[in-house]
Amino acid sequence: MTKKLLLKDVAKLAGVSEMTASRALRGAPDVSAKTKAKIEEIARTHGYVPNRIAGSLSSQSVNLVAVVVPSLNSFVFPEVLSGISAVLKESPLKPVVGVSGYDLEEEESVIREMLSWRPSGLIVAGLEHTEATRRMLQQADCPVVEVMDVDGDPVRHCVGISHLQAGGGMAEQILARGYRSIGFIGTKMPQDFRARKRFEGFTDGLAAQNVTLSDMEHYSGESSIQTGRQLTSQMLARNPHLDCIYYSSDVMSVGGLMHCLAAGLSVPGDIALAGFNNLQILQGLPLQLATTDACRHEIGERAARIILKSRETGKAEELVFDRLTPAISLGETL
Amino acid sequence: MTKKLLLKDVAKLAGVSEMTASRALRGAPDVSAKTKAKIEEIARTHGYVPNRIAGSLSSQSVNLVAVVVPSLNSFVFPEVLSGISAVLKESPLKPVVGVSGYDLEEEESVIREMLSWRPSGLIVAGLEHTEATRRMLQQADCPVVEVMDVDGDPVRHCVGISHLQAGGGMAEQILARGYRSIGFIGTKMPQDFRARKRFEGFTDGLAAQNVTLSDMEHYSGESSIQTGRQLTSQMLARNPHLDCIYYSSDVMSVGGLMHCLAAGLSVPGDIALAGFNNLQILQGLPLQLATTDACRHEIGERAARIILKSRETGKAEELVFDRLTPAISLGETL
DNA sequence: ATCGGTATCGACACCGTTATCGATACCGGG
DNA sequence: CCCGGTATCGATAACGGTGTCGATACCGAT
Numbered sequence: 001m002t003k004k005l006l007l008k009d010v011a012k013l014a015g016v017s018e019m020t021a022s023r024a025l026r027g028a029p030d031v032s033a034k035t036k037a038k039i040e041e042i043a044r045t046h047g048y049v050p051n052r053i054a055g056s057l058s059s060q061s062v063n064l065v066a067v068v069v070p071s072l073n074s075f076v077f078p079e080v081l082s083g084i085s086a087v088l089k090e091s092p093l094k095p096v097v098g099v100s101g102y103d104l105e106e107e108e109s110v111i112r113e114m115l116s117w118r119p120s121g122l123i124v125a126g127l128e129h130t131e132a133t134r135r136m137l138q139q140a141d142c143p144v145v146e147v148m149d150v151d152g153d154p155v156r157h158c159v160g161i162s163h164l165q166a167g168g169g170m171a172e173q174i175l176a177r178g179y180r181s182i183g184f185i186g187t188k189m190p191q192d193f194r195a196r197k198r199f200e201g202f203t204d205g206l207a208a209q210n211v212t213l214s215d216m217e218h219y220s221g222e223s224s225i226q227t228g229r230q231l232t233s234q235m236l237a238r239n240p241h242l243d244c245i246y247y248s249s250d251v252m253s254v255g256g257l258m259h260c261l262a263a264g265l266s267v268p269g270d271i272a273l274a275g276f277n278n279l280q281i282l283q284g285l286p287l288q289l290a291t292t293d294a295c296r297h298e299i300g301e302r303a304a305r306i307i308l309k310s311r312e313t314g315k316a317e318e319l320v321f322d323r324l325t326p327a328i329s330l331g332e333t334l
Numbered sequence: 335m336t337k338k339l340l341l342k343d344v345a346k347l348a349g350v351s352e353m354t355a356s357r358a359l360r361g362a363p364d365v366s367a368k369t370k371a372k373i374e375e376i377a378r379t380h381g382y383v384p385n386r387i388a389g390s391l392s393s394q395s396v397n398l399v400a401v402v403v404p405s406l407n408s409f410v411f412p413e414v415l416s417g418i419s420a421v422l423k424e425s426p427l428k429p430v431v432g433v434s435g436y437d438l439e440e441e442e443s444v445i446r447e448m449l450s451w452r453p454s455g456l457i458v459a460g461l462e463h464t465e466a467t468r469r470m471l472q473q474a475d476c477p478v479v480e481v482m483d484v485d486g487d488p489v490r491h492c493v494g495i496s497h498l499q500a501g502g503g504m505a506e507q508i509l510a511r512g513y514r515s516i517g518f519i520g521t522k523m524p525q526d527f528r529a530r531k532r533f534e535g536f537t538d539g540l541a542a543q544n545v546t547l548s549d550m551e552h553y554s555g556e557s558s559i560q561t562g563r564q565l566t567s568q569m570l571a572r573n574p575h576l577d578c579i580y581y582s583s584d585v586m587s588v589g590g591l592m593h594c595l596a597a598g599l600s601v602p603g604d605i606a607l608a609g610f611n612n613l614q615i616l617q618g619l620p621l622q623l624a625t626t627d628a629c630r631h632e633i634g635e636r637a638a639r640i641i642l643k644s645r646e647t648g649k650a651e652e653l654v655f656d657r658l659t660p661a662i663s664l665g666e667t668l
Numbered sequence: 669a670t671c672g673g674t675a676t677c678g679a680c681a682c683c684g685t686t687a688t689c690g691a692t693a694c695c696g697g698g
Numbered sequence: 699c700c701c702g703g704t705a706t707c708g709a710t711a712a713c714g715g716t717g718t719c720g721a722t723a724c725c726g727a728t
Contacts, residue, residue: 017708047469052450054684057387057713072412097431116386139381226618284560284589351678388714391683
């Protein structure tokens, strides 16, 4: 670990000015091919790593896009991220992830932290924020995209699906198939606004046809197969007549399916199941579960494209409000 | 979106010097409680967001810890991350995640990018890197921890488990239970060095008792339940006499279990199954799968603690080499 | 009243890079 | 051979904060 190597050192070794070295290493014009090669050679052999803090301060530009999500522990947000990365790949921009833990206060502090690095764009999951967060988003001098959800009042750009609509759509499908004794099982309900909206849309959809929820469970912990299995078991124990359960996520509905397998219940004969998200990784189970696709990858792509476009053009972008359609796939459990 | 607010503006509004405003907002000493309150009030109402680029350049310190992982799409690395976050939570440091996509060239570029931000520490998954990456890690003027794996030659600090040992241990357990017709199914084998080491340790473990692998499948795509199911189906079709399959990951072994369920095979009567990682989210299946715990959370915690400690003390840390013990849990499928 | 000590604050330099603009060298055309 | 134009390069001033150290005010003790 030798003493840190600065641009001036590289320049001195190459016998040029700092300015020329800087240009050469950034691929900027006004450097002859020969000197450029020499400088690059020296930088490489000596392991020079440019100080982007200084560079960004000077150039007033940071090639980072801040992405703030509630969690990485589900499969949901990594897929949004991969959509973002895919689009950003062919640009100098890089995504930087922050995790808010489904906590609006924490979200505020994470966003404040990220904005303090003056990113080229900010993508944040959800429309619900503290007042201070909303102010920051409004005043941020970079494009801001709120993703995943469109049911609410976006601060700037917005790309997502309507979770109200997703819940309502599933209610329609379930009712259309004749189910009437319906339960709901959700996780993280206090904090997960989108799950709550699905729940709301779902009960509204039922109510529209004069059906009320027969039972429900709002679990505050994380989703897991185990949790889904246990809650399903409990709910069916106290309500054996239920003929359908709607879950806040696929992971939970898989747990439900596991309970049914163990209990010898036929699905959907004895009981129908439906989840949400359409997670690829859960394909391959005994039955293909009914679910709604949340368009995660595409949401990520579109959000990233908004950032890119607003970078190319000279700001003053008109606001984008992209409402994608959540497609229901019935699978074999409805 | 008003014109950007600088520290000097806040200072002017508060009628103090930039220096005093800076101190007040950072909670530094030498500011009276009254002026501090006033400055904070002004900063809050006007929505001042400090420019950490300038601040970091000046103070020569960045409260970020770079974390480079191959992927976020499995459950594996998010758990390492949560261990890191948990430890960093009570410090000013924040983790920043970079994804290398199981590609050493991409890893090099991600690490170069992260180091150019002069983080307070770097945590990177794996011991295999390009030569250029190794040089960067050596020369980085921050603590560097290679995590997950200990089978190799760490550049600096190292926290992980031996995947050779993990594979060997599972081989022992499988042989001890009398299985002799054994297959292996792995994903990402060309790029996932740790999976390859488990494979190697596994075959060595078998060889030690004069057993050779009866069949194997090295699939290059990502892990998924579906893939596990299909590959298991194919392998059992061409080798019906197999009595045990070892998978490179739990997600794949779940797929194997799903095939057995569908095919009416009894587990472990007709065929035994074992995976790797001990993923919590997959608990709750019909059978608890045999697996090896990869100590993900603890690895993250320990790595973060190394960074913290080396920050407190004045560098010159002695190298840490933490070899955790991967515990096998037999479950009900062996 | 004088003095040393502490609390509070500000002026100035500096962090490592890049934007700007001027300087120099070199080239072909008239 | 002179001249305008281009290619190449360097000196200087930022960028927006913070470290340092000196200045000032205020306090109780002598």
